[in-house]
Amino acid sequence: MAAFRNLFKNDLVLVATNLTVVAGFATYLGSRVEKKLDRNLEEQEARLDEMEGTLRGHIGLIEDSLDRIEGKPNAGKQEELYGRRGREEKGGKDAK
Known part of the structure; x- marks a missing residue:
């Protein structure tokens, strides 16, 4: 026990011990x-993908409504286009 006390009377040992503890704790944190x-980044990417969809x-819907108002013949095609594009990006089985 006396050797242990004598060891920590040395200032160099105290400084080295303190630096080691601080470095270890900083690494842990x-x-x-x-x-x-990393987890927050993954969650944020998932939220952004949902928002994009x-x-x-x-x-x-806005483009379909505009086409109906303007009386364009291809009204209703936008829903198919956007639905297909979303499935392609997700790698679904309907991807072409």
């Missing part, structure tokens, strides 16, 4: 933050 950032659907 850094890895936790990195994991959390919703916007595509709304754009298709």
